[in-house]
Amino acid sequence: MDSLPALDRDASPEALPDSPAAEAPTFLDRLFDAGLLVRTGVDGLYGRSGAFESVVEALDRLVSRLGADDKAEVMRFPPGMSRSTFERSGYLKGFPHLAGTVHSFCGNEADHARLLACVEAGKDWTEKQAATDIVLTPAACYPLYPTAAARGPLPQGGLLFDLQSYCFRHEPSLEPTRMQLFRMREYVRMGSPDEVLAFREVWLDRGTKMMAGLGLPLAVDLANDPFFGRAGKMLANNQRNQNLKFELNVPVNSVEKPTACLSFNYHQDHFGTTWGLTQADGSVAHTACVGFGLERITLALLRHHGLDLDAWPADVRATLWG
Amino acid sequence: MVSDEVVRDILRQNEAMSNLVDTLGEDDDLFEKGLDSFGSVQLMLALEERFNVEFPDSLLNRRSFSTIRIIRETVTSLTLGEAA
Numbered sequence: 001m002d003s004l005p006a007l008d009r010d011a012s013p014e015a016l017p018d019s020p021a022a023e024a025p026t027f028l029d030r031l032f033d034a035g036l037l038v039r040t041g042v043d044g045l046y047g048r049s050g051a052f053e054s055v056v057e058a059l060d061r062l063v064s065r066l067g068a069d070d071k072a073e074v075m076r077f078p079p080g081m082s083r084s085t086f087e088r089s090g091y092l093k094g095f096p097h098l099a100g101t102v103h104s105f106c107g108n109e110a111d112h113a114r115l116l117a118c119v120e121a122g123k124d125w126t127e128k129q130a131a132t133d134i135v136l137t138p139a140a141c142y143p144l145y146p147t148a149a150a151r152g153p154l155p156q157g158g159l160l161f162d163l164q165s166y167c168f169r170h171e172p173s174l175e176p177t178r179m180q181l182f183r184m185r186e187y188v189r190m191g192s193p194d195e196v197l198a199f200r201e202v203w204l205d206r207g208t209k210m211m212a213g214l215g216l217p218l219a220v221d222l223a224n225d226p227f228f229g230r231a232g233k234m235l236a237n238n239q240r241n242q243n244l245k246f247e248l249n250v251p252v253n254s255v256e257k258p259t260a261c262l263s264f265n266y267h268q269d270h271f272g273t274t275w276g277l278t279q280a281d282g283s284v285a286h287t288a289c290v291g292f293g294l295e296r297i298t299l300a301l302l303r304h305h306g307l308d309l310d311a312w313p314a315d316v317r318a319t320l321w322g
Numbered sequence: 323m324v325s326d327e328v329v330r331d332i333l334r335q336n337e338a339m340s341n342l343v344d345t346l347g348e349d350d351d352l353f354e355k356g357l358d359s360f361g362s363v364q365l366m367l368a369l370e371e372r373f374n375v376e377f378p379d380s381l382l383n384r385r386s387f388s389t390i391r392i393i394r395e396t397v398t399s400l401t402l403g404e405a406a
């Protein structure tokens with residue numbers, strides 16, 4: 001589980017003088033002990049310290065600098081999106097197991113009394129909870145497509161957007177890199193197939209240079225999304241056969257199962273068809289995105305450069321904080 | 323032996339294919355004609371239900387559903403227990 005050799009000073013055996021026989025603390029334990037992450041009682045749901053956030057913010061700025069010349073339109077959505085938009089997006093076809101819906105109490109006063117009694121008795125109190133019009137955002141770009149489509153056909157040359165959002169995926173895990181609520185920074189390109197594929201190529205290069213420049217070991221690999229069930233195996237095979245998704249992986253929890261820190265995705269005409277998004281000539285728009293897992297990159301840096309930010313290599317600090 | 327017509331009947335259930343089915347040749351590429359990934363998943367599930375077979379993981383790919391001939395031959399071999 002924690003098979004990557006410990007690379008930070010806090011992981012040394014001296015950290016456990018009183019329990020030589022005890023199992024070495026996991027990376028997650030050490031993040032808690034150092035105060036970088038804060039327990040909430042739910043796996044994958046954590047608070048962040050000021051130091052942790054300083055890295056996330058520096059990475060966010062670094063991504064902005066790398067993309068500055070492209071003059072993307074900045075848009076920020078809250079971490080909840082319209083349920084009807086979510087339903088139409090097709091997310092439930094591939095990922096019903098990851099979706100998170102927002103429910104609220106919709107009963108009367110008697111129901112309220114029963115709710116409180118159930119809470120008091122430790123019983124299920126959710127009988128009168130009903131789905132609201134809000135679903136937790138599963139990926140930063142999901143609220144964007146209908147917004148862009150509502151403007152009408154894309155201008156000649158297409159459009160480029162800059163997004164960042166907390167995202168939710170229901171996959172509780174003890175791996176600190178698999179959080180249930182995490183921030184995803186994205187650039188999204190809409191246009192012709194050639195335009196969006198050229199965008200993806202540019203970011204494969206920029207992203208690789210960015211991560212190498214941060215002193216991280218990496219590999220870019222063909223990938224697939226975690227589609228649900230047997231049908232999902234077919235979707236995953238199709239995705240791989242068509243080279244639609246690449247991930248930039250860094251060993252964080254283990255060498256055997258490295259962590260995807262960036263992803264480079266070509267959606268073909270999926271979102272264009274779903275939302276009626278068209279190019280200037282009236283044909284269906286194609287889309288592509290590059291996504292940066294801000295917490296995952298932060299964790300990769302902590303794993304490889306240590307839990308003390310002041311002790312990180314000078315060039316890495318200079319890249320992040322100038 | 324699975325007939326060409328039965329495969330076409332199942333294809334008619336797909337929104338993108340329904341109006342094209344009668345014009346399709348046995349070797350026409352269904353994906354080029356408008357079948358998408360989710361459509362191919364629905365096609366797979368419908369074939370499994372109709373013929374009481376299960377596609378093994380090795381056949382869960384675009385090629386297995388790319389033409390009427392390939393679908394017909396694949397499902398025929400599955401019904402004969404040959405493809406597992």
